[in-house]
Amino acid sequence: MVIALNETQHGRPIGVKVREIRETLIKKKADAIIFSALDDIMWLMNIRGFDIPYNPLAFSIAFVTNSELHLFIDPTKIDKQVADHLNLGLVTVHSYDSANQFLQAWHEKNKSLQGYKVFVPNSTNYSLASIFGKENLLVAMSPIQMMKAVKNSVEMAGMRASHIRDSAALIEFLHWLEVEVEAGHDVDEISAAEKVRHFRAQQPGFVDLSFSTISASGEHAALPHYKYDAETGKAKIVKGGVYLVDSGGQYHDGTTDVTRTVVIGQGDDQFSFHNTLVLRGHIENAMAKFPKGIQGVRLDTLSRQALWEQGLDFGHGTGHGVGHFLSVHEGPCGISYRVSAGDEGLQAGMVLTIEPGYYLPGKYGIRIENCYELVEDAEHSAFLRFKELTLVPIQLTLIKKNLLEKKHVAWLNEYHATVLRVVGKYLLKTGKEAVYLWLEKQCVQLDEQSYDLWLTCV
Template identity: 35%
Template sequence: MGMLTASERVLRLRQLLQERSLDAYLVPSEDAHSSEYVAVCDARRAFLSGFTGSAGTALVTRDAAYLFTDGRYFVQAGQELDGEVWELKKMGIDPPLEEFMGKVLPAGSVVGFDPETLSLAAYKRMHAVVRRSAISLAPVLGGNLVDMVWGEARPLPPASRVFVHPEAFAGESVLSKLQRVVQEMEKERVNWMVVCALDEVAWLLNLRGSDIQYNPVFLSYVVIKRIQSRSSMEPDTPSTAGHRSSTSTTGSSDPTAGSAVTLYTNADRMEPEALSTLDLIGVHILPYEAVFDDLQSEIDAGERVWIEPSRTNCRIGTSLGVPMLMQPQSGSAGIIEEGYGDRFLIKSSPIGLFKARKNPTELNGLRAAHVRDAVAVCRFLAHLERDLCERGVQLNEYEAAERLDALRAQQEHFVSPSFPTISSAGANAAIIHYRPTPEHCRPVTAAEIYLVDSGGQYLDGTTDITRTLHLGQPSKRERECFTRVLQGYIALERAVFPRGTTGQQLDVLARMYLWRVGLDFRHGTGHGVGCFLNVHEGPQMISFRASPHEAALEPGMTITNEPGYYEDNQFGMRFENVLLVRSVLDESQTGDRRPYYGFENITWVPADTRLLLLEMLNDDERQWLNAYHAAIRERLEPLLRDDACALAWLQRRCVPIEVR
């Protein structure tokens, strides 16, 4: 059987809706772990719709198909969707998905979804809105309907090797991490914690895999049971009577960690060192799919469970007995009550914050990885400029990306790119998450802007950098826009702020120079970056959008600073570095007795001054740029002495500009 067309895929899904008496079906981007990036076999929304961006939700009704996505992907979705089949809905412009369902679906409609791919938080949010229109959300059991459309062509689930991330890079033992988690469980007086986020599992157990391309994680869950001794139990905590022993299927306990820990993944793909390491500290391993039945059978009704609704899927919630997911009475189509009940602590996982606050070993690893990464990027940019401008070499976006990836692969501790390289020329640079292919790519020339956003996964850190350049004569419009982008970057990097400040409070600094002339960009300004983990990491962020999960910026956190500007079908530009949050003033130095924080830059690739209108920069901004370029030369010149082309390029690009 040949590949199905967009129309055929949707038609087959509609046939399944009719067979199951459903009026619509939701297809989120996420997998069972609420991952931003998913394994190929879990890319259901991309398969169904043809839209390959990382964010968006498809809604297929009996007579229409809609794709909701955010501003990063408006242009890309418009290009990839079959307009005869799909209608693009722009988040932030069109009504939200849950409100839209109430407008297009009649009262009494039943909207199906796969309970493994919808989080508890998303379910609760949508249900609260659609119920006003007498619309029900119904979990569809027995398999994902998109998988049924996909059939035998669907890729097999991944089974990458799972290996130890050594403590020499991680900076903390697994037992120490477990101790900290159990201490938080004790503070909150909970008996169990279910860890669903793949990067949290990998960080907690000092393990890595490659089930999801560019993300060193593996499909898994971790369940932690806090072991209580009778002498330490609070009077009102549940009795230990009826608990399985620490040698049961809930895992063996370590007296130091005070917990029984079970990793749910397929043990046959784990390296011997990983197996022996977990065995040594008493972590039990059970099959991935066993988690659902075990949660249902192992946890007593009186025990408290810590869950993070935004990272916990509805099937896990059902196994735990979350009240709002229990089977309805008298045939109603969804919910018998709102909420979670007293059994559940609804709170962000402490692991997310622990992971975000990098320890000294991780911070030093990140600094070192970014220096090596800068060597690769500078070599790439230098050779690109030489080949295009001096040698007349013809190169397209895809070939340029391949060049950069190959140069990164030469660096010590390199594992893989951290995301698909965004290599975009001219109008393609306006597509924020553009990805060239051999079949669809544009020449890179000196006649137009070239934007390259890329990163690497190294054993000691993860990198993410964007540079925009013009090898010819940029227009005054392009130079003005880029200057405003760089001014916003400088303002944010130089910020000093009190403890408790969130990224949302700082976001305006990156936009204010664009705002002064009525310009803006349709994406967040910054995201956390993992340490040999996901390139997008929370809970810290810098964005104009409020998020209930956002954490205040703290020393040890990583954050990107990446303002940009995009004119559809014309050009795009972005300047991105990775920053570390650092202490600037302690309590004794401030009037309000609070510590104040700032940023440390760790990305070392020069800005293209040919894209600047220097007369727009004040002396402080000029001095910042000169100091930045001097710091780059100091770090990179010794590492580029074996490459005359790259060394000469670096010296040209870092020539100081005049300070008035």
């Protein structure tokens, strides 16, 4: 089935989006544009589908001319509510398998027009693009990529709200995990991942996970994209051992992605050393202020500097864009040592992750990931800064005090104060008093002057 978003969820009607696309066609001197990237189409039509696991997408094709709007999709997936929604947007619906025939007929009818051009985004498959003939193509990045990357006020409000609920779910999981492991109960990677989903599924608006949970203990955590199976997933999460959980949720009002690396009990010195380097890199990036429009590649070094000083590094990007109840990995912008294709620069209203890591083969891996929205800096209007969306505590007992400066401790204190104030309120409102008390201990304020690690207080 396909569902339609209402105005309290999308914040921008189909007609308004199409008008902007038609303005692009005029500027590009093109007669039409075809869309085959599913997240582009879902965003344009204010609908979501369930054809692909973890991604709220439906197989479809969209075609926009200066006067018409066509959607090719399996009609059996559209009920009366969705049909009325599309009719209101002046969308003509066709069966999915009629797309090639329709587009071929349209091309034959219009190809003799002077200056005839069809805008074909560079994500379009060859079968569709070849219909229009090479000489009639205008190939470039889809204009929707930037349009949906910059969230409107309704979308951003949904992202904020969904991240509060999602953070509460992950906090509840971390509390459960500590209680279970401390009690000596068997918890393996599979059961832990199932429990993460269980706590998310209890949250209002939950639809699905946003990707397959990375639930990795010990040496498995050293594999950044580890995926457990029936055999490897039996690995236990034990006291004193490293556990990394990278997970996210799809909600009707937003998409989340968060990673925490924890040790039940006390981590060893080597692990705490590496963990603090990763944390320092995360904070340096999260504290950054930077000019509007710069590419994310210019920020990537911030998350690596502390590691580089020790001759260490990690082999993945620092961050990626996140969709609004769409793909958890959303282009065109990100934070990486590689320039993203079509990256037009960072803008207020985007949602990005910051997720530096370090991976010691055969022993453990570390990643600390939050989602952030980009907002205008209050002091310098031409600059942007990060504002946290993910509100999950960072384990304080795994930090080596001599590796942090006062500014890092101040950031951590402010972050944890926000976590306790915002998510703590939500936990109490939903009757999770025991989880709230656990959260209080995780969010204890540190001494910014002496950097004492308050271990007796945790």
